[in-house]
Amino acid sequence: MTVNRFDLYGTRRLDVEEARTLVSDVIDVELRLHDSSYQGEYYGGRDSGGRKIRVKVHGKDDEGYLDEEDFPDYKTLIYISGAASEDFPVLAGMDDIFLLRTDFH
Incomplete structure (x- = not known):
């Protein structure tokens, strides 16, 4: 069974x-x-390992709820997801980017 990792x-x-420029340069991925209608506007792409990367403004949905209610002070969010591996991209500590959550499923 494949275990997937989800970093926020x-x-x-x-x-x-x-943030898009920094992530693109560090991970070497083109983010378009x-x-x-569900996510709103975001920059997204896949890296050479097939991991999905999204960069978006931390905004509110149609009902007024923040995308990530537990982290209201962050203005930009970066999501990385894919098969869990030791070479998973690490952005924490780079130019005011913080790892907020990691989940495995």
Whole structure:
């Protein structure tokens, strides 16, 4: 059975464009703008290991709830998901980016 890992990073200082550029450079992935009725606008792509990366403004949904209620002080969120492995990208500690949560399923 494959175990998947889901990392949530956040930054209080970087806007979505600055975070996208930093993540693209560090992970070497092209992040393109997407617009989803469920997710809203976000930058997304997959790295060479097939992991899914999304960078988005930490906003509110149609009902007024924050995307991540436990982390209201973060203005930009970065999601990385994929098969758990030892070479999973690590962004924590880079230019005001913090690891907020890791889940395994």
